[in-house]
Amino acid sequence: MADAPVFQRLCIIGLGLIGSSLARLARERGDIAATVVACDTGPGVAARLRELGIADVVETDAARAVQGCDGVILCVPVGTFAAVMRQIAPHLAPGAVLTDSGSTKGSVLRDLVPLLPAGVHLVPGHPMAGTEHSGPDAGFATLFQGRYVILTPPSGTDAGAVAKVAAMWERAGAMLETMDATTHDKVVAIVSHLPHLIAFTICSTADDLAQETQEQVLKFAASGFRDFTRIAASDVNMWRDIFLNNRPALLEMLARFSEDAQALGRAVRWGEAGFIEDRIHRGQKVRRGLIAINQA
Amino acid sequence: MADAPVFQRLCIIGLGLIGSSLARLARERGDIAATVVACDTGPGVAARLRELGIADVVETDAARAVQGCDGVILCVPVGTFAAVMRQIAPHLAPGAVLTDSGSTKGSVLRDLVPLLPAGVHLVPGHPMAGTEHSGPDAGFATLFQGRYVILTPPSGTDAGAVAKVAAMWERAGAMLETMDATTHDKVVAIVSHLPHLIAFTICSTADDLAQETQEQVLKFAASGFRDFTRIAASDVNMWRDIFLNNRPALLEMLARFSEDAQALGRAVRWGEAGFIEDRIHRGQKVRRGLIAINQA
Structure with a gap:
Protein backbone atom coordinates (compact mmCIF):
# COMPACT_ATOMS: atom_id res chain seq x y z
CA MET A 1 0.00 0.00 0.00
CA ALA A 2 1.39 3.40 -0.97
CA ASP A 3 2.23 5.99 1.70
CA ALA A 4 -0.28 8.77 2.26
CA PRO A 5 0.33 11.74 -0.06
CA VAL A 6 2.51 14.54 1.35
CA PHE A 7 -0.02 17.12 0.16
CA GLN A 8 -3.74 16.80 -0.39
CA ARG A 9 -3.77 19.50 -3.07
CA LEU A 10 -0.47 20.74 -4.50
CA CYS A 11 -0.40 23.80 -6.73
CA ILE A 12 2.56 24.09 -9.11
CA ILE A 13 2.95 27.61 -10.49
CA GLY A 14 5.12 27.67 -13.63
CA LEU A 15 5.21 24.50 -15.72
CA GLY A 16 8.67 24.74 -17.27
CA LEU A 17 11.31 22.06 -17.01
CA ILE A 18 11.22 21.85 -13.20
CA GLY A 19 7.49 22.39 -12.67
CA SER A 20 6.39 19.98 -15.39
CA SER A 21 8.85 17.35 -14.17
CA LEU A 22 7.40 17.61 -10.67
CA ALA A 23 3.84 17.41 -12.06
CA ARG A 24 4.64 14.28 -14.05
CA LEU A 25 6.32 12.70 -11.03
CA ALA A 26 3.45 13.58 -8.67
CA ARG A 27 0.89 12.06 -11.03
CA GLU A 28 3.00 8.94 -11.52
CA ARG A 29 3.68 8.26 -7.85
CA GLY A 30 0.48 9.29 -6.10
CA ASP A 31 2.28 9.77 -2.76
CA ILE A 32 3.37 13.36 -3.37
CA ALA A 33 -0.07 14.93 -3.88
CA ALA A 34 -3.60 13.58 -4.05
CA THR A 35 -4.50 16.35 -6.49
CA VAL A 36 -2.09 18.31 -8.72
CA VAL A 37 -3.11 21.83 -9.78
CA ALA A 38 -0.97 23.29 -12.57
CA CYS A 39 -0.97 27.04 -13.19
CA ASP A 40 0.82 28.75 -16.06
CA THR A 41 0.06 32.01 -17.85
CA GLY A 42 2.39 31.41 -20.79
CA PRO A 43 0.75 31.62 -24.25
CA GLY A 44 -0.63 28.21 -25.15
CA VAL A 45 0.86 26.51 -22.10
CA ALA A 46 -2.46 25.74 -20.36
CA ALA A 47 -3.83 24.12 -23.53
CA ARG A 48 -0.65 22.10 -23.90
CA LEU A 49 -0.86 20.99 -20.26
CA ARG A 50 -4.39 19.71 -20.84
CA GLU A 51 -3.14 17.77 -23.88
CA LEU A 52 -0.22 16.33 -21.93
CA GLY A 53 -2.55 15.35 -19.07
CA ILE A 54 0.11 15.84 -16.41
CA ALA A 55 -2.17 17.66 -13.92
CA ASP A 56 -5.62 17.08 -12.44
CA VAL A 57 -6.55 20.75 -12.73
CA VAL A 58 -5.12 23.36 -15.11
CA GLU A 59 -5.46 27.06 -14.28
CA THR A 60 -4.21 30.31 -15.76
CA ASP A 61 -5.14 32.45 -12.75
CA ALA A 62 -2.72 32.03 -9.86
CA ALA A 63 -5.10 33.49 -7.26
CA ARG A 64 -7.72 30.86 -8.13
CA ALA A 65 -5.16 28.10 -8.51
CA VAL A 66 -3.85 28.28 -4.94
CA GLN A 67 -7.27 28.29 -3.27
CA GLY A 68 -7.73 25.30 -1.00
CA CYS A 69 -4.20 24.04 -1.57
CA ASP A 70 -2.12 22.81 1.39
CA GLY A 71 1.02 22.94 -0.76
CA VAL A 72 2.15 25.60 -3.27
CA ILE A 73 5.44 25.59 -5.19
CA LEU A 74 6.65 28.49 -7.34
CA CYS A 75 8.59 27.24 -10.36
CA VAL A 76 8.62 30.53 -12.29
CA PRO A 77 11.78 32.60 -13.01
CA VAL A 78 12.95 34.30 -9.79
CA GLY A 79 12.45 37.74 -11.33
CA THR A 80 8.66 37.20 -11.24
CA PHE A 81 8.34 36.01 -7.62
CA ALA A 82 7.27 39.36 -6.15
CA ALA A 83 4.50 39.82 -8.74
CA VAL A 84 3.21 36.27 -8.35
CA MET A 85 3.26 36.58 -4.55
CA ARG A 86 1.16 39.75 -4.69
CA GLN A 87 -1.45 37.79 -6.63
CA ILE A 88 -1.53 34.67 -4.48
CA ALA A 89 -0.83 35.93 -0.94
CA PRO A 90 -4.46 36.88 -0.10
CA HIS A 91 -5.65 33.46 -1.28
CA LEU A 92 -3.18 31.15 0.48
CA ALA A 93 -4.94 28.80 2.90
CA PRO A 94 -4.00 29.02 6.60
CA GLY A 95 -1.51 26.27 7.41
CA ALA A 96 -0.44 25.92 3.77
CA VAL A 97 3.20 25.25 2.93
CA LEU A 98 4.74 27.59 0.35
CA THR A 99 7.96 26.49 -1.33
CA ASP A 100 9.77 27.18 -4.59
CA SER A 101 12.48 25.97 -6.97
CA GLY A 102 14.34 29.25 -7.47
CA SER A 103 18.11 29.28 -8.05
CA THR A 104 18.63 32.28 -5.76
CA LYS A 105 17.42 32.16 -2.17
CA GLY A 106 18.17 35.57 -0.67
CA SER A 107 15.94 37.16 -3.31
CA VAL A 108 13.16 34.68 -2.55
CA LEU A 109 13.15 35.67 1.13
CA ARG A 110 13.26 39.34 0.09
CA ASP A 111 10.30 38.96 -2.29
CA LEU A 112 8.08 36.54 -0.36
CA VAL A 113 8.52 37.15 3.38
CA PRO A 114 6.99 40.66 3.51
CA LEU A 115 3.76 39.39 1.89
CA LEU A 116 3.54 36.06 3.75
CA PRO A 117 0.15 35.72 5.53
CA ALA A 118 0.21 34.62 9.17
CA GLY A 119 -0.08 30.85 9.44
CA VAL A 120 1.43 30.14 6.00
CA HIS A 121 4.79 28.37 6.20
CA LEU A 122 7.57 29.38 3.80
CA VAL A 123 10.22 26.71 3.07
CA PRO A 124 12.44 27.93 0.20
CA GLY A 125 14.11 25.20 -1.82
CA HIS A 126 16.42 24.78 -4.78
CA PRO A 127 16.47 21.53 -6.75
CA MET A 128 19.90 21.47 -8.42
CA ALA A 129 18.71 19.75 -11.55
CA GLY A 130 18.25 20.92 -15.09
CA THR A 131 18.95 20.35 -18.73
CA GLU A 132 19.52 22.80 -21.57
CA HIS A 133 15.82 22.45 -22.54
CA SER A 134 12.86 24.37 -21.17
CA GLY A 135 9.05 24.41 -21.33
CA PRO A 136 6.29 21.96 -20.37
CA ASP A 137 7.38 19.38 -22.93
CA ALA A 138 10.96 19.30 -21.62
CA GLY A 139 10.11 17.82 -18.21
CA PHE A 140 10.46 14.18 -17.19
CA ALA A 141 9.66 12.36 -13.97
CA THR A 142 13.22 11.20 -13.21
CA LEU A 143 14.81 14.67 -13.41
CA PHE A 144 15.46 14.85 -9.66
CA GLN A 145 16.84 11.31 -9.20
CA GLY A 146 20.15 11.50 -7.33
CA ARG A 147 20.32 15.30 -7.51
CA TYR A 148 20.73 17.65 -4.57
CA VAL A 149 17.88 19.79 -3.29
CA ILE A 150 19.00 22.57 -0.95
CA LEU A 151 16.41 23.86 1.53
CA THR A 152 16.95 27.27 3.15
CA PRO A 153 14.21 27.63 5.80
CA PRO A 154 14.66 30.78 7.89
CA SER A 155 15.31 30.02 11.57
CA GLY A 156 12.06 29.39 13.42
CA THR A 157 10.31 27.80 10.43
CA ASP A 158 7.69 25.21 11.43
CA ALA A 159 9.41 21.82 11.54
CA GLY A 160 6.37 20.01 10.16
CA ALA A 161 6.35 22.24 7.08
CA VAL A 162 10.06 21.62 6.45
CA ALA A 163 9.44 17.88 6.83
CA LYS A 164 6.70 17.99 4.18
CA VAL A 165 8.89 19.72 1.61
CA ALA A 166 11.74 17.34 2.44
CA ALA A 167 9.42 14.32 2.04
CA MET A 168 8.28 15.60 -1.37
CA TRP A 169 11.84 15.81 -2.68
CA GLU A 170 12.89 12.54 -1.09
CA ARG A 171 10.05 10.82 -2.91
CA ALA A 172 11.36 12.51 -6.07
CA GLY A 173 14.64 10.65 -5.50
CA ALA A 174 16.65 13.73 -4.48
CA MET A 175 19.26 14.17 -1.75
CA LEU A 176 18.41 16.87 0.80
CA GLU A 177 20.72 19.50 2.28
CA THR A 178 19.86 22.46 4.49
CA MET A 179 21.82 25.70 4.76
CA ASP A 180 21.12 29.40 5.25
CA ALA A 181 20.17 31.49 2.20
CA THR A 182 23.40 33.52 2.22
CA MET B 1 49.68 0.47 -55.06
CA ALA B 2 50.53 2.77 -52.17
CA ASP B 3 51.91 6.25 -52.80
CA ALA B 4 55.63 6.78 -52.27
CA PRO B 5 56.42 7.71 -48.66
CA VAL B 6 56.58 11.44 -47.89
CA PHE B 7 59.87 10.92 -46.03
CA GLN B 8 62.52 8.25 -46.45
CA ARG B 9 63.58 8.46 -42.82
CA LEU B 10 61.42 10.36 -40.33
CA CYS B 11 62.71 11.08 -36.84
CA ILE B 12 60.07 11.67 -34.16
CA ILE B 13 61.52 13.30 -31.05
CA GLY B 14 59.27 12.89 -28.01
CA LEU B 15 56.92 9.89 -28.00
CA GLY B 16 54.05 11.19 -25.92
CA LEU B 17 50.45 11.23 -27.06
CA ILE B 18 51.14 13.10 -30.31
CA GLY B 19 54.51 11.55 -31.18
CA SER B 20 53.46 7.98 -30.48
CA SER B 21 50.21 8.45 -32.40
CA LEU B 22 52.18 9.67 -35.42
CA ALA B 23 54.63 6.73 -35.09
CA ARG B 24 51.79 4.21 -34.98
CA LEU B 25 50.14 5.83 -37.97
CA ALA B 26 53.37 5.99 -40.00
CA ARG B 27 54.05 2.31 -39.37
CA GLU B 28 50.49 1.35 -40.24
CA ARG B 29 50.28 3.32 -43.48
CA GLY B 30 53.72 3.04 -44.99
CA ASP B 31 53.21 6.17 -47.11
CA ILE B 32 54.32 8.67 -44.46
CA ALA B 33 57.84 7.37 -43.89
CA ALA B 34 59.82 4.39 -45.16
CA THR B 35 61.69 4.27 -41.85
CA VAL B 36 60.49 5.65 -38.50
CA VAL B 37 63.12 6.65 -35.94
CA ALA B 38 61.74 7.28 -32.43
CA CYS B 39 63.79 9.24 -29.91
CA ASP B 40 62.82 9.76 -26.29
CA THR B 41 64.97 10.36 -23.23
CA GLY B 42 62.20 9.75 -20.67
CA PRO B 43 62.97 7.05 -18.06
CA GLY B 44 61.92 3.68 -19.41
CA VAL B 45 60.33 5.15 -22.55
CA ALA B 46 62.86 3.70 -25.03
CA ALA B 47 62.39 0.20 -23.56
CA ARG B 48 58.62 0.62 -23.73
CA LEU B 49 58.86 1.77 -27.36
CA ARG B 50 60.80 -1.38 -28.25
CA GLU B 51 58.09 -3.47 -26.55
CA LEU B 52 55.33 -1.60 -28.37
CA GLY B 53 57.15 -2.02 -31.69
CA ILE B 54 55.84 1.28 -33.07
CA ALA B 55 59.17 2.42 -34.61
CA ASP B 56 61.86 0.85 -36.80
CA VAL B 57 64.68 2.40 -34.76
CA VAL B 58 64.60 3.54 -31.13
CA GLU B 59 67.17 6.06 -29.90
CA THR B 60 67.76 7.98 -26.67
CA ASP B 61 70.31 10.37 -28.17
CA ALA B 62 68.71 13.08 -30.30
CA ALA B 63 71.97 14.00 -32.10
CA ARG B 64 72.36 10.41 -33.32
CA ALA B 65 68.64 9.99 -33.99
CA VAL B 66 68.38 12.79 -36.56
CA GLN B 67 71.42 11.73 -38.59
CA GLY B 68 70.51 10.86 -42.15
CA CYS B 69 66.85 11.82 -41.67
CA ASP B 70 65.05 13.84 -44.36
CA GLY B 71 62.23 14.60 -41.90
CA VAL B 72 62.38 15.52 -38.21
CA ILE B 73 59.42 16.37 -35.99
CA LEU B 74 59.72 17.69 -32.45
CA CYS B 75 56.88 16.42 -30.25
CA VAL B 76 58.39 17.40 -26.89
CA PRO B 77 56.95 20.11 -24.56
CA VAL B 78 57.61 23.55 -26.05
CA GLY B 79 59.73 24.54 -23.03
CA THR B 80 62.43 22.07 -24.14
CA PHE B 81 62.67 23.12 -27.81
CA ALA B 82 65.75 25.35 -27.42
CA ALA B 83 67.71 22.64 -25.59
CA VAL B 84 66.75 19.92 -28.08
CA MET B 85 67.62 22.21 -31.02
CA ARG B 86 71.09 22.84 -29.59
CA GLN B 87 71.63 19.08 -29.57
CA ILE B 88 70.33 18.29 -33.05
CA ALA B 89 71.18 21.39 -35.13
CA PRO B 90 74.74 20.33 -36.03
CA HIS B 91 73.49 16.91 -37.13
CA LEU B 92 70.54 17.87 -39.32
CA ALA B 93 71.03 16.74 -42.92
CA PRO B 94 71.14 19.40 -45.66
CA GLY B 95 67.72 19.59 -47.33
CA ALA B 96 65.97 18.03 -44.31
CA VAL B 97 62.52 19.26 -43.26
CA LEU B 98 62.18 20.19 -39.59
CA THR B 99 58.67 20.46 -38.18
CA ASP B 100 57.01 20.18 -34.77
CA SER B 101 53.71 19.72 -32.95
CA GLY B 102 54.04 22.52 -30.39
CA SER B 103 50.95 24.40 -29.17
CA THR B 104 52.73 27.79 -29.34
CA LYS B 105 54.31 28.94 -32.57
CA GLY B 106 55.99 32.29 -31.83
CA SER B 107 58.17 30.53 -29.26
CA VAL B 108 59.07 27.83 -31.77
CA LEU B 109 60.36 30.41 -34.24
CA ARG B 110 62.21 32.17 -31.38
CA ASP B 111 63.86 28.92 -30.23
CA LEU B 112 64.60 27.20 -33.56
CA VAL B 113 65.30 29.84 -36.22
CA PRO B 114 68.59 31.19 -34.74
CA LEU B 115 70.07 27.67 -34.71
CA LEU B 116 68.70 26.51 -38.05
CA PRO B 117 71.50 25.31 -40.37
CA ALA B 118 71.50 26.62 -43.93
CA GLY B 119 69.60 24.29 -46.25
CA VAL B 120 67.36 22.87 -43.50
CA HIS B 121 63.70 23.83 -43.96
CA LEU B 122 61.62 24.78 -40.91
CA VAL B 123 57.84 24.27 -41.23
CA PRO B 124 56.26 24.76 -37.80
CA GLY B 125 52.96 22.95 -37.27
CA HIS B 126 50.31 22.45 -34.60
CA PRO B 127 48.01 19.42 -34.75
CA MET B 128 44.95 20.46 -32.73
CA ALA B 129 44.30 17.03 -31.33
CA GLY B 130 44.66 15.56 -27.90
CA THR B 131 43.07 13.65 -25.07
CA GLU B 132 43.50 13.95 -21.31
CA HIS B 133 46.05 11.10 -21.43
CA SER B 134 49.79 11.28 -22.10
CA GLY B 135 52.81 9.03 -22.70
CA PRO B 136 53.73 6.45 -25.37
CA ASP B 137 50.87 4.11 -24.41
CA ALA B 138 48.25 6.85 -24.83
CA GLY B 139 48.73 7.29 -28.59
CA PHE B 140 46.53 5.83 -31.31
CA ALA B 141 46.72 5.97 -35.11
CA THR B 142 43.37 7.74 -35.63
CA LEU B 143 44.08 10.67 -33.29
CA PHE B 144 44.40 13.19 -36.15
CA GLN B 145 41.34 12.04 -38.16
CA GLY B 146 39.19 15.07 -38.97
CA ARG B 147 41.20 17.42 -36.71
CA TYR B 148 42.80 20.68 -37.79
CA VAL B 149 46.55 21.03 -38.23
CA ILE B 150 47.73 24.63 -38.43
CA LEU B 151 51.00 25.27 -40.30
CA THR B 152 52.86 28.54 -39.68
CA PRO B 153 55.74 28.60 -42.20
CA PRO B 154 57.63 31.94 -42.14
CA SER B 155 57.34 33.80 -45.43
CA GLY B 156 59.91 32.56 -47.93
CA THR B 157 59.81 28.97 -46.66
CA ASP B 158 60.58 26.41 -49.37
CA ALA B 159 57.27 25.37 -50.97
CA GLY B 160 58.38 21.77 -51.39
CA ALA B 161 59.11 21.48 -47.67
CA VAL B 162 55.69 22.89 -46.79
CA ALA B 163 54.08 20.44 -49.23
CA LYS B 164 55.79 17.51 -47.53
CA VAL B 165 54.57 18.43 -44.06
CA ALA B 166 51.10 19.07 -45.47
CA ALA B 167 51.11 15.68 -47.20
CA MET B 168 52.10 13.95 -43.95
CA TRP B 169 49.15 15.45 -42.07
CA GLU B 170 46.72 14.90 -44.93
CA ARG B 171 47.63 11.23 -44.91
CA ALA B 172 46.98 11.33 -41.14
CA GLY B 173 43.41 12.37 -41.97
CA ALA B 174 43.80 15.97 -40.77
CA MET B 175 42.50 19.23 -42.26
CA LEU B 176 45.21 21.77 -43.08
CA GLU B 177 45.20 25.50 -42.40
CA THR B 178 48.02 28.00 -42.81
CA MET B 179 48.42 31.27 -40.90
CA ASP B 180 51.20 33.38 -39.44
CA ALA B 181 52.57 32.47 -36.02
CA THR B 182 51.22 35.60 -34.30
Missing part, protein backbone atom coordinates in the same frame (compact mmCIF):
# COMPACT_ATOMS: atom_id res chain seq x y z
CA THR A 183 25.63 30.45 2.13
CA HIS A 184 23.43 28.88 -0.56
CA ASP A 185 23.74 31.97 -2.71
CA LYS A 186 27.55 31.94 -2.44
CA VAL A 187 27.77 28.23 -3.21
CA VAL A 188 25.62 28.44 -6.33
CA ALA A 189 27.38 31.65 -7.36
CA ILE A 190 30.69 29.81 -7.58
CA VAL A 191 29.52 26.42 -8.91
CA SER A 192 26.90 27.66 -11.36
CA HIS A 193 26.34 31.40 -11.78
CA LEU A 194 29.97 32.48 -12.22
CA PRO A 195 30.71 29.64 -14.70
CA HIS A 196 27.75 30.86 -16.75
CA LEU A 197 28.93 34.48 -16.57
CA ILE A 198 32.37 33.33 -17.72
CA ALA A 199 30.92 31.20 -20.53
CA PHE A 200 28.79 34.05 -21.88
CA THR A 201 31.78 36.38 -21.63
CA ILE A 202 34.37 34.22 -23.37
CA CYS A 203 31.98 33.68 -26.28
CA SER A 204 31.77 37.45 -26.76
CA THR A 205 35.53 37.87 -26.38
CA ALA A 206 36.19 35.19 -29.01
CA ASP A 207 33.55 36.62 -31.32
CA ASP A 208 35.20 40.06 -31.13
CA LEU A 209 38.61 38.53 -31.86
CA ALA A 210 37.23 36.73 -34.90
CA GLN A 211 35.98 40.07 -36.28
CA GLU A 212 39.36 41.68 -35.65
CA THR A 213 41.66 38.98 -37.02
CA GLN A 214 39.29 38.00 -39.83
CA GLU A 215 40.13 34.44 -38.86
CA GLN A 216 37.40 31.90 -38.29
CA VAL A 217 38.57 31.61 -34.70
CA LEU A 218 35.69 29.37 -33.69
CA LYS A 219 36.53 26.82 -36.34
CA PHE A 220 39.45 25.86 -34.15
CA ALA A 221 37.40 25.64 -30.96
CA ALA A 222 39.43 23.25 -28.83
CA SER A 223 38.08 21.14 -26.03
CA GLY A 224 38.40 23.88 -23.44
CA PHE A 225 36.35 26.36 -25.41
CA ARG A 226 33.78 23.79 -26.50
CA ASP A 227 33.13 22.78 -22.90
CA PHE A 228 32.57 26.43 -22.04
CA THR A 229 30.11 27.09 -24.84
CA ARG A 230 27.95 24.12 -23.90
CA ILE A 231 26.51 26.10 -20.96
CA ALA A 232 26.43 29.34 -22.95
CA ALA A 233 23.35 28.05 -24.79
CA SER A 234 21.18 28.64 -21.71
CA ASP A 235 17.76 30.30 -21.45
CA VAL A 236 17.98 34.10 -21.61
CA ASN A 237 15.13 35.04 -19.24
CA MET A 238 16.12 32.53 -16.58
CA TRP A 239 19.77 33.57 -16.54
CA ARG A 240 19.10 37.31 -16.66
CA ASP A 241 16.85 36.84 -13.63
CA ILE A 242 19.41 34.71 -11.80
CA PHE A 243 22.19 37.26 -12.36
CA LEU A 244 19.99 40.15 -11.24
CA ASN A 245 18.72 38.28 -8.18
CA ASN A 246 22.04 37.02 -6.88
CA ARG A 247 23.99 40.24 -7.30
CA PRO A 248 26.01 40.44 -4.09
CA ALA A 249 27.14 36.81 -4.15
CA LEU A 250 27.80 36.76 -7.90
CA LEU A 251 29.79 40.01 -7.79
CA GLU A 252 31.76 38.72 -4.80
CA MET A 253 32.64 35.50 -6.63
CA LEU A 254 33.51 37.42 -9.80
CA ALA A 255 35.83 39.63 -7.71
CA ARG A 256 37.48 36.63 -6.04
CA PHE A 257 37.87 34.84 -9.36
CA SER A 258 39.25 37.99 -11.04
CA GLU A 259 41.88 38.40 -8.30
CA ASP A 260 42.90 34.76 -8.71
CA ALA A 261 42.98 35.02 -12.52
CA GLN A 262 45.08 38.18 -12.31
CA ALA A 263 47.47 36.47 -9.89
CA LEU A 264 47.92 33.61 -12.36
CA GLY A 265 48.30 36.10 -15.21
CA ARG A 266 51.01 37.89 -13.21
CA ALA A 267 52.82 34.58 -12.67
CA VAL A 268 52.70 33.98 -16.43
CA ARG A 269 54.08 37.46 -17.13
CA TRP A 270 56.96 37.06 -14.67
CA GLY A 271 57.68 33.43 -15.48
CA GLU A 272 56.88 32.11 -12.01
CA ALA A 273 56.79 28.42 -12.92
CA GLY A 274 56.21 27.24 -9.34
CA PHE A 275 53.07 29.35 -8.91
CA ILE A 276 51.69 28.14 -12.25
CA GLU A 277 52.38 24.50 -11.40
CA ASP A 278 50.67 24.95 -8.03
CA ARG A 279 47.50 26.24 -9.71
CA ILE A 280 47.46 23.36 -12.18
CA HIS A 281 47.94 20.91 -9.30
CA ARG A 282 45.01 22.47 -7.45
CA GLY A 283 42.87 22.08 -10.56
CA GLN A 284 43.79 18.42 -10.74
CA LYS A 285 43.03 18.00 -7.03
CA VAL A 286 39.56 19.53 -7.39
CA ARG A 287 38.87 17.39 -10.45
CA ARG A 288 39.94 14.22 -8.61
CA GLY A 289 37.71 15.27 -5.70
CA LEU A 290 34.69 15.48 -8.01
CA ILE A 291 35.48 12.09 -9.50
CA ALA A 292 35.78 10.62 -5.99
CA ILE A 293 32.27 11.79 -5.08
CA ASN A 294 30.80 10.80 -8.45
CA GLN A 295 30.00 14.38 -9.46
CA ALA A 296 32.41 14.51 -12.40
CA THR B 183 47.65 34.95 -35.45
CA HIS B 184 47.96 31.28 -34.52
CA ASP B 185 49.09 32.19 -31.01
CA LYS B 186 46.13 34.53 -30.52
CA VAL B 187 43.64 31.97 -31.83
CA VAL B 188 44.87 29.18 -29.58
CA ALA B 189 45.16 31.62 -26.66
CA ILE B 190 41.42 32.30 -26.83
CA VAL B 191 40.12 28.81 -27.77
CA SER B 192 42.44 26.76 -25.59
CA HIS B 193 44.99 28.49 -23.35
CA LEU B 194 42.65 31.03 -21.73
CA PRO B 195 39.95 28.40 -21.06
CA HIS B 196 42.60 26.33 -19.29
CA LEU B 197 43.80 29.34 -17.27
CA ILE B 198 40.18 30.02 -16.28
CA ALA B 199 39.56 26.38 -15.38
CA PHE B 200 42.64 26.15 -13.15
CA THR B 201 41.69 29.45 -11.53
CA ILE B 202 38.05 28.71 -10.76
CA CYS B 203 39.06 25.44 -9.11
CA SER B 204 41.34 27.37 -6.74
CA THR B 205 38.68 30.03 -6.11
CA ALA B 206 36.08 27.36 -5.24
CA ASP B 207 38.55 25.45 -3.08
CA ASP B 208 39.29 28.62 -1.09
CA LEU B 209 35.57 29.30 -0.66
CA ALA B 210 35.02 25.75 0.62
CA GLN B 211 37.67 26.35 3.30
CA GLU B 212 36.08 29.63 4.28
CA THR B 213 32.42 28.60 4.41
CA GLN B 214 33.17 25.11 5.75
CA GLU B 215 30.62 23.94 3.20
CA GLN B 216 31.43 21.12 0.86
CA VAL B 217 31.02 23.51 -2.04
CA LEU B 218 32.19 21.01 -4.62
CA LYS B 219 29.54 18.52 -3.62
CA PHE B 220 27.09 20.80 -5.38
CA ALA B 221 29.20 21.18 -8.51
CA ALA B 222 26.62 22.02 -11.15
CA SER B 223 26.99 21.45 -14.84
CA GLY B 224 28.89 24.69 -15.48
CA PHE B 225 31.53 23.97 -12.91
CA ARG B 226 31.87 20.31 -13.86
CA ASP B 227 32.50 21.20 -17.50
CA PHE B 228 35.23 23.59 -16.38
CA THR B 229 37.01 21.07 -14.16
CA ARG B 230 37.16 18.50 -16.95
CA ILE B 231 39.99 20.45 -18.60
CA ALA B 232 41.58 21.33 -15.25
CA ALA B 233 42.91 17.76 -15.00
CA SER B 234 45.54 18.48 -17.65
CA ASP B 235 49.26 17.65 -17.64
CA VAL B 236 51.28 20.03 -15.44
CA ASN B 237 54.52 20.22 -17.45
CA MET B 238 52.80 20.68 -20.77
CA TRP B 239 50.52 23.46 -19.55
CA ARG B 240 53.20 25.31 -17.57
CA ASP B 241 55.29 25.32 -20.75
CA ILE B 242 52.38 26.49 -22.91
CA PHE B 243 51.56 29.37 -20.55
CA LEU B 244 55.21 30.46 -20.35
CA ASN B 245 55.71 30.20 -24.11
CA ASN B 246 52.59 32.05 -25.21
CA ARG B 247 52.86 34.95 -22.77
CA PRO B 248 51.99 37.96 -24.93
CA ALA B 249 48.96 36.35 -26.59
CA LEU B 250 47.69 34.70 -23.40
CA LEU B 251 48.04 37.91 -21.38
CA GLU B 252 46.31 39.86 -24.15
CA MET B 253 43.38 37.42 -24.19
CA LEU B 254 43.20 37.43 -20.38
CA ALA B 255 43.07 41.22 -20.47
CA ARG B 256 40.33 41.24 -23.14
CA PHE B 257 38.34 38.60 -21.28
CA SER B 258 38.76 40.44 -17.96
CA GLU B 259 37.47 43.68 -19.48
CA ASP B 260 34.46 41.83 -20.89
CA ALA B 261 33.80 40.01 -17.60
CA GLN B 262 34.02 43.28 -15.66
CA ALA B 263 31.62 44.90 -18.12
CA LEU B 264 29.12 42.10 -17.54
CA GLY B 265 29.71 42.33 -13.78
CA ARG B 266 29.00 46.07 -13.95
CA ALA B 267 25.75 45.39 -15.81
CA VAL B 268 24.76 42.94 -13.06
CA ARG B 269 25.57 45.50 -10.35
CA TRP B 270 23.54 48.25 -12.04
CA GLY B 271 20.70 46.02 -13.18
CA GLU B 272 21.24 46.61 -16.90
CA ALA B 273 18.98 43.80 -18.13
CA GLY B 274 19.46 44.65 -21.82
CA PHE B 275 23.24 44.34 -21.65
CA ILE B 276 22.99 41.02 -19.82
CA GLU B 277 20.48 39.65 -22.33
CA ASP B 278 22.74 40.74 -25.19
CA ARG B 279 25.66 38.77 -23.73
CA ILE B 280 23.55 35.65 -23.24
CA HIS B 281 22.29 35.98 -26.83
CA ARG B 282 25.88 36.22 -28.09
CA GLY B 283 26.75 33.07 -26.14
CA GLN B 284 23.86 31.27 -27.79
CA LYS B 285 24.92 32.54 -31.21
CA VAL B 286 28.48 31.27 -30.76
CA ARG B 287 27.21 27.92 -29.51
CA ARG B 288 24.87 27.60 -32.51
CA GLY B 289 27.79 28.48 -34.76
CA LEU B 290 29.85 25.63 -33.34
CA ILE B 291 26.96 23.21 -33.78
CA ALA B 292 26.55 24.35 -37.40
CA ILE B 293 30.18 23.52 -38.21
CA ASN B 294 30.12 20.25 -36.24
CA GLN B 295 32.63 21.43 -33.66
CA ALA B 296 30.24 21.38 -30.69
